[in-house]
Amino acid sequence: MFAAFSWINNSLHPIHLPETRADTETYMKRGTVIGATGGLIAGVSLGALALAAPAFGLFSHNASSTAATAAAQLALPAISQQARWGNLPNLADLVQAVSPSVVQIQVRSSSPVRQSQFQGRNPFEGTPFEDFFGAPGQGGPGAQQPGEAPDRMGSGSGFFIEGGYIVTNNHVVDDAKKMTVVFDDGREMEGTLVGTDPKTDLAVLKVSGSNIPRGLPWGTSANARPGDSVFAVGSPFGLGNTVTAGIVSARGRNINSGQYDDFIQVDAPINQGNSGGPLFDQSGAVIGVNSAIYSPTGGNVGIGFSIPSDMAKGIVAQLIATGSVERGWLGVSIGPVTPDIASSLNLASTKGAMVQGVTDGSPAAKAGVKEGDVILHYGDREIGHVQDLTRAVADTKAGTSRDLKIMRDGRAQTLKVNIDALKDDAAKPQLASATPTPGAATTVDLADLGLGLASRDGSLVVSSVKVNSPAADAGIRVGDKLVKVNQTNATTADAAKKAVDEAKKQNRNAVLLQLQRNDTRFFVGVPFSGK
Template identity: 45%
Template structure:
């Protein structure tokens, strides 16, 4: 893949190509032809190794068992004319914005920009591991993305052409197939759900193209969300991984694959002990689907969701934060047809507990389109069950807009003083300034006291309050009355549904801070 292509699609994490080496090459590789064969993964020949704890013991038995199944993957891609850009898709507010780096060039040296008239071929390096003795190999999607030819080098130095069986960009996973003259050594999947912070792990891959390398470390954290996709649930490790490690296995002390090395976090282009791996329990399911069916179809509900904070939970009567708060329901979507409403909190889906929006995104995506599933929903003080027909998601995930609305012209200023808000009605001038729909109703925030609770909650001039405590309001007077009633009822906070630049979000504003 070209540098510009990676920059556009995988800007900053290793899912973003962090462990790849890119160097120009002048020779041409023959593109593999023929149909891609879909075969079932053969049973592993690996014998589990008893747990060994270093430094009192040695990792040598684990390495002896797993290393022969680790491969180096070299791809040839066609360069593109446009040049690299430095903008980050995470945005300037992300803590990862400054330090996640895209690695190009041998030993991390940036590649020269390509003149528009040239389109050189490039070689990319990554790692992978064999899960089927028949030659089935797992790696990262970004390792093979855009490749015109793929070559696999086994641990004994044997070079084999590889065919792409199938790949999935959202999970950053790909399955390859090679033909060998004998059954190949394999590794088997482990249970990443059993991993605990502090557990020892080994990362195996081919950093910088110097040859298969083993590094040791511990699990530093679980469930890391890098905001790179809807399925982020990375294992963070301190075992050094570098350019070329992408797609290599992360194994536990029993020699089982419990992750796929995918990303690094680095201010200097090299390993600083902060790496990320896709959990095996997530990867194994996707790989099985890729082998059997090629393409993965994701389930779709059609809701815009956000976390339930303690203030939100207090405002809606939940005894603890949890679930996914529905901020908007897409018209005509499966959720709309099932009767899911704005303000609902989805606490369960298909028998699974939903602790946060990520849980819901993953659970829905894992369901086959057309399936009928039951949702547990908290609505107006009680739990109800709703049955929904899951649809098919044919679009990439979209990021909620963070755009700010323009400041409205001066109005009556019917304030909500306990929150630090100045509200006004939607006038024709304000409607035009904020580009509001003709049927838009609500109260426009005209002023926000920087020392009051509303400002701390993130409300801004130009926001339109369309509901208070899940009750729609048509104008500023209704909004103020509803806020006052919420304060008199003894609630600790009030829940506001706010329309900002065509995106609806719930904001819980505490009274105590006002």
């Protein structure tokens, strides 16, 4: 493990790079570029030039609004959702209608600036970009004097909704002490922060004054399909409103930036400084808030990510109403149902979320949810994967009741749960230890799985993992504590072996193990050798 650095708002932040290629491919964090293998960059411009090393419609357009309604609000012809750019009267007409409502947000922060990778030297000396970068003594990074901590300058994008409110990204305004909103016509107004939600990277500002542009209508991101035409407006590199166009590349992207990830992926060029800007559908309705790009170089490679409007408008509504966001809380830790876990439990598919732990006194505990349960439905929503449950619970108002359909010991059950409000200091699932049986065998070799077990300090511990074995492929490590085998307490080495042998007799292709690593418990499905 080694550290690299990325430039975010003229400030260096350490980034810990993954140890393996597989980790690198999944280690995607907002605001970073991961070495040469690619990563995510927050679209915040560094002054004029970016250096990158490394539901519930409240306003003029609600969740049920159609594209035709959005177009009417913009005083433009209604456009069919199935239309292609070639059928539009003129894309420029749409751009002309929406652009005045898109703004640049210039941010001043008191965070200290460390020396850049260019060591104060202007890398663009003698080029047209020289003045944008800033020369020593002229306000650029090179102007920093020893012992000084100059204000950090950055910029991003945003867009008006009704009432003078502006939607942008949290990372654009994070730690800002002054925010200047620059209009498309060049006017400037000071912005006031209304509220932020770091969990979804959204923020709301407010400006007061005359001639405030009209608010843009929210669209329905659920209607967006891969292949649909979209366009983005923003202020990349602080240059001012810039229009780019492309298509929806994918829906429901999880980029590992948080538990509420549900991004729209687009190929419309999105660069640093576009963060917080709107993504439009073919009617001129906002279906996304541009947030991040994936890039191996720091530049655009046609992989951009936008927060879907169906998520953003509900968050924005709460921020305007209360300045904060309330989410529902179930009180479980969950993990995916992998093919091997599904096989070990004789499940027909990998749909659902597996309960890894239950917090004492939580709504889940009171409802009777147990470790090893697989949650298949939450209310009327089918749970396809972990994020489905996370977002469904978060969207639930505290005090609301929901039915949980679960699978336990091969039988479907329905539990009723009363959701509480999530608190920042919500307790984590407690760990209950299994009591070992005195006088039992202390070691065992589970050759079919490729691991050995030993009794140590009152627990069964993984003492060996064979290289390239099923156990190794499942990520099991020496030192992991074995808690359960096929949801039966593994109190002795003999009991563990017996449970594994029983699974083989039942012609299962894999066995379910519950392990504990440090203070975290988790389930893994381990296939038998040759399966």
